[in-house]
Amino acid sequence: MRLDVAGFARGGRTESHERVLHLCEQVERIGFDGIWFNEFHFQYPPQAYPSTMMLASAILARTQRLRVGTSIVVTPLYHPLLLAEDVAQLHWQSGGRFDLGIGRGTHPATLMALGIAAESTRDRFEQSYGIMRDAWATGARIEEGSCWPASDVSVGPLLAGETVPVYVAGTSRDTLGFAASEGLPLLLSLDPPEGAQLATYHTILAEEGHACRLQASSLSRYVCIAATTAQAMAKLDAFIPRLYERRIASARAAGRPADQIVMPDRQTAMARQIIAGSPDDCVAQLTTLQSGTGINAARLVFNGNGIVDMSAAIADMELFGRAVLPALRG
Known part of the structure; x- marks a missing residue:
């Protein structure tokens, strides 16, 4: 798995850039396979890392084995030919260690700030991927009638004989259907939990006959780990209310209704979003999750997306690396 x-690296400048880079070196040393970063623009207070691509470049230069992924690049915000070049450069610089997660994006303030109509994001998202895919392989031109001005300047082939790993994040039937039709694996979300996304995806596969890409997809879980089950449950019980408050604040900031968000009990949280317990508990839960979903990759959140202090999160990662990673890898 x-x-x-x-x-990590969400929020303002509470941690120095050097410490963030050192964290990534620690993630590699502990034995994790990769690290992912989210894209947020025009936040207040300002985000330290609105550009996941620039951050990825710095991390890839400081590590030797670790993969770096974007979860996600909001492709409707960018010109696809320039984005294709940037991704190709990161792929080349890193020796193929860059993973591109893409999505439509839903934050209305970002779209408004850039003058992008919300109703255009589906077309921009789907067309952008097609242009990038062609640019990386055989060369691409932008034709009349697309979301960007027509261009007769061919870009590519940029990656002779190579491919960039691309994942799709999304919860709507349109986006999941696009991923299925293009044969792209999914980046499944924490909020909402992936259950509804998987149900929609399986329905699409059954109706349209596409190949299933879940084995290559990735899901996500918060992690509350401790030396004993009792200690981990105490951490979990303190974590759930803070996570609930964070979800309420995030929904309001994105202009989404918050009145339907309910604080889960311990059992529900563990069933949908959280791996919690002793190292042996974590091994069992991840093994069950893998066999139940058919998904062979997980993005683990040790800091609660900024809720947990970085030092405490690193200590938990160290314990996970010593006692869980070896068991899951045979």
Whole structure:
């Protein structure tokens, strides 16, 4: 099972850039396979890392084995020819260690700030991927009638004989259907939990006959780990209310209704979003999750997306690396 880390470098400049880079070196040393970063623009207070691609470049230069992924690049915000070049450069610089997660994006303030109509994001998302895919392989031109001005400047082939790993994040039937039709694996979300996404995806596969790409997909879980089950449950009980408050604040910031968000009990949280317990508990839960979903990769969030102090999160990652990673890898 591929086991990655996510959730760091969100928020403001509470941690120095050097410490963030050192964290990534620690993630590699502990033995995780990759690290993922989210893209947020025009936040207040300002985000330290609105550009996941620039951050990825710095991390890839400081590591030797670790993969770096974007979860996600909001492709409707970018010109696809320039984005194709940037991704190809990261692929080349890193020796193929860059993973591109893409999505439509839903934050209305970002779209408004850039003058992009929300109703255009589906077309921009789907057309952007097609242009990038062609640019990486045989060369691409933008034709009349697309979301960007027509261009007769061919870009590519940029990666002779190579491919960039591309994942799709999304919860709507349109986006999941696009991923299925293009044969792209999924980046499944924590919020909402992936159950509804998987049900929709399986329905699409049954109706349209596409190949299933879940084995290559990735899901996500918060992690509350401790030396004993009792200690981990105490951490979990303190974590759930803070996570609930964070979800309420995030929904309001994105302009989504928050009145339907309910704080889960311990059992529900563990069933949908959280791996919690002793190292042996974590091994059992991840093994069950893998066999139940058919998904062989997980993005693990040790810091609660900024809720947990970085030092505490690193200590938990160290314990996970000593006692869980070896068991999951045979």
